[in-house]
Amino acid sequence: MSVDASPSAAAARAAVPHLVTPLPGPRAQALMDRDGAVVSPSLTRAYALAAASGSGYTVxxxxxxxxxxxxxxxxxxxxxxxxxxVVEAIQRQAAELIHIAATDFYEPRYVELAERLAALAPFEETARVFLCNSGTEAIEGAIKLARYHTRRxxxxxxxxxxxxxxxxxxSLTNSKLKQRAGFGPLLPMVYHAPFPRLRSWREGTGGDGSAELEVLRRSILGRLIAPLDVAAIVIEPIQGEGGYFAAPxxxxxxxxxxxDEYGIVLVADEIQSGMGRTGRWWAMEQAGVEPDVITVAKGIASGMPLGAFIGRESLFTxxxxxxxxxxxxNPICCAAALATLDVIEDGLLDNAARMGARLKAGLxxxxxxxxxxxxxRGWGLMVAAEFGTHDEANAVQAAAFERGLLVLECGEAAIRFCPPLMVDEAAVDTAIGLFAESLAAVGCPVRPLPGMDETGG
Ligand SMILES: Cc1ncc(COP(=O)(O)O)c(C=O)c1O
Incomplete structure (x- = not known):
């Protein structure tokens, strides 16, 4: 159960990446053609990955x-x-009970998971938990809880x-216009305040967020909406899709x-930054600030669809x-989440912090x-490299794929590295080497790293 335990992970370490066809290969291309004819065109495929299986950090x-x-x-x-x-927990649970509807009936895995998540809540007050199916549903629930409780x-x-x-x-999303365009009207009385975007590494822009707080206080809460009409302030402590910007x-x-001043509910959206990704359970802990509610999904069940919101007991009125x-x-998702918590508790927080530091320093x-x-920039295994233009980021992402490295764009012109929390030094160093090769391939000269060969290893 520990970070390096599985034999398949050891095998993967030795042999990744390993490309045997030009990309996309013939089977991938055939699947892409079928997909193009039948699947909703709203999906944005980053590149031509047609996944068959996965093991550890290998796909x-x-x-x-x-x-x-x-x-x-x-x-x-x-x-x-x-x-x-996790696989064993899912298989065992599938043979026992697949579904019962925990909204209507009692179910032990549901309660056990709620107990374990409540114990991890990043605030002093006793916590209550609502389980759901996805990140967006966790946000919907948090909005409803805040509105119901405050009546605002x-x-x-x-x-x-x-x-x-x-x-x-x-209605809260503000990262890309195409995500909102054509879907209005959205929720009324939603306002977007500026988020401090700190680029401390090369350009040194941004500050401590005091200028942005001033805009929130003066322009938004001073002119657009009365503080006593606000149910919740919802923030990602580290913006995810927005470009891996950490709030100071x-x-x-x-x-x-x-x-605190106005009785507003502070919701920390930890759907991407939570479950140990930054080296602590929650990014809010990194900042030392207690939210009233956190929303969770993504890493919570190692890929099974599950989300949650965890809030102070006093809000659940x-x-x-x-x-x-x-x-x-659902019992299978809960079993997967319980097994995921076991594995993360068994050394992955520390691993995420150490490997994240190594990754960031190498990049x-x-x-x-x-x-x-x-x-x-970034914390733990949530690290981004930002370029001057979207096209540059896109080109580097494509060059990385051609070399067997899967990364994802985020923000306006960044590439994010958010590997499994169990990555080891070999994987991190290989990723850094492949990033260097990808930069070189798109015309950005880099000095070869010590020990780097043609495969980036
Ligand atoms: C911070 C954050 N919140 C919410 C969501 C939405 O989650 P889902 O795609 O599971 O609905 C995401 C997904 O990327 C996210 O990163």
Whole structure:
């Protein structure tokens, strides 16, 4: 169950990446053609990966090409692909009970998971938990809880935020216009305040967030919406889709003060930054600020669809029937989440912190010689390299894929590394080497790293 335990992970370490066809290979291309004819065109495929299987930090495609996975299914495969402890829990649970509807009936895995999540809540007060099916549903629930409890309509979110795609969450989302275009009207009385975007590595822009707090206090809460009309302030402590910008602790403290002053619920969206990704359970702990509610999903169940919101007990003033969900907290998803918690507790927080530091330092070293990289930032295994333009980021992402490295764009012009939390030094160093090669391939000269050969290893 420990980080390096599984034999398949050891095998993957030795042999990733390993490309046996040009990309896309013939089977991948055939699948892409069928997909193009039948699947909703709203999906945005980053590149031509047609996945067949996964193990640890390796993904194998339909043609037998093996990739080093620093995307983790958008920061989801927290324990790595097919971790034996998680697989065993899912298989055992599937044979026992697949579904019962925890909204209507009692179910032990649901309660056990709620107990374990409540014990991890990043605030002093006793916690209560609602399980759901996805990140966006966790946000919907948090909005409803805050509105019900405060009996206020208004919501504050932040420029660049991504909170999901259902109508309530979409109203808070502000990362790309195409995600909102054509879908209005969205929720009324939602305002987006500026988010402090710190680029401290090369360009040194940004500050402690005091200027942005001033805009929130003066322009938004002073002119646009009365503080006593605001139910919740919803913030990603580290913006995910928006570009891996971490909110300065002083800014989060300022939000806490505003919420305390006016009885506003502070919701930390930890859907991407939570479950150990930054080396602590929650990014809010890094900042030392207690939220009132956190929303969780992605890494919580190693890929099974599960989300949650965890809130202070005093907020749960709603009655039976006010909120529920048929599939939510399904026994198989709960079993996967319980197994995921076991694995993360068994050394992955520390591993994420150590490997994250190694990754960031390595990327900084590579980028130091490449002026096209404007910033390297992030906490733990949530690290981004930012470029001057979207096209540059796109080209580097494509070059990385061609070399067997899976990464994902985020923000306006950044590439994110969000590998499984069980990555080891070999994987991190290989990722850094492949990043260097990818930069060189798109025309940004880099000095070869010590020990780097043609495969980036
Ligand atoms: C911070 C954050 N909130 C909410 C969501 C929405 O989660 P889901 O896609 O599971 O609905 C995401 C997804 O990327 C996210 O990163």
């Amino acid at each position: 194998t495609d339909l043609d037998g090409n093996r990739f080093l996975d620093c995307a983790a299914g958008i920061a989801v495969a927290s324990t790595g692909h097919a971790h034996p402890h 309509p208004g919501l504050i979110a932040f420029e660049g935020a991504f909170h999901g795609r259902t109508m309530g969450a979409l 602790p002083a800014f989060l403290r300022g939000l806490r003060e505003i919420c 709603w009655p039976a029937g006010a909120h529920g969900s048929t599939f939510a907290g 900084e070293q590579v980028a130091a010689d490449c002026p096209a990289v404007r910033d390297i």
